[in-house]
Amino acid sequence: MSQSKNRIEELEGILREGGVRVTRQRAAILKILAEAEDHPDASELHRRAKEIDATVSLSTVYRTLSALEQQGVVQRHAFENATARFETADAPHHDHLIDIETGAVIEFRSDKIEQLQAEIAAELGYDLVRHRLELYCRKRKD
Amino acid sequence: MSQSKNRIEELEGILREGGVRVTRQRAAILKILAEAEDHPDASELHRRAKEIDATVSLSTVYRTLSALEQQGVVQRHAFENATARFETADAPHHDHLIDIETGAVIEFRSDKIEQLQAEIAAELGYDLVRHRLELYCRKRKD
DNA sequence: TAGCTAGTTGCAAATGCTTCTCATTTGCAT
């Protein structure tokens, strides 16, 4: 896991450069986020972070997530009928497929769709700033 | 406006068939919705509905919207950092472009994107049930 | 047409997620 250790140090560096202090609590949250393979929400992050540092409060989780989001280190997603979920913003841009039975999230990317979106915006006289594309699916039965 | 009058009677019929009573309050909300050219939120609908029937409460607006949504008569949208907005579900399926400066909503449709979405879901072993595609844009300057 | 009854209503209180307040603590530049 020295891989993720480097990752974490890198993220801490980004924060310090952005004038954001790396506290014990933030280090814990950062570690949890960097190692997360899923898209946890604030209370799940809180639960996990407390295992590293029991003093982390839910307020701090929210405050840290906002700070990290502003630094571009974390991305926030608001999927349908659910609390906000988070992921580190290291992977290249992607959209999400949500399993409506389990809540599992799968990442995917389609350059064709990306391009079509920009074209549509342009046709309507707009510049595309960002988008949200979510596919709500059910596992194929057959 | 006898056009929209028919529309409203049609919607009322759908409700009655679904075992949902058409009360004074619901009739008012339905009329507002049928005539709306935009995508109002609950409190805006409340404001407008009160002009027809001053007794309509915000609770009833919410309860009615839920009922209408369940009957498939209304669609609910949760755009970024905003309260839920509603529209009648009569127009064929479409996605939305949101002007991030004014909050204005423009509807569009791309069969190519629709098709690509289904293909992506299939490739990942899923059946696409529904999706959400929103383009957050800024009006082109020049 | 009057009556019945389950569905609806308004109001206020409750929810649940997220943000804020404030007194106290702490990172980190000097």
Place this chain on the structure above:
DNA sequence: ATGCAAATGAGAAGCATTTGCAACTAGCTA
């Protein structure tokens, strides 16, 4: 080491939305 602005924990506050409850009413029934 010191100082001080930034960060923290605990709990209160916000806000959109939902819910409990007692009073009403749509609309079927006789």
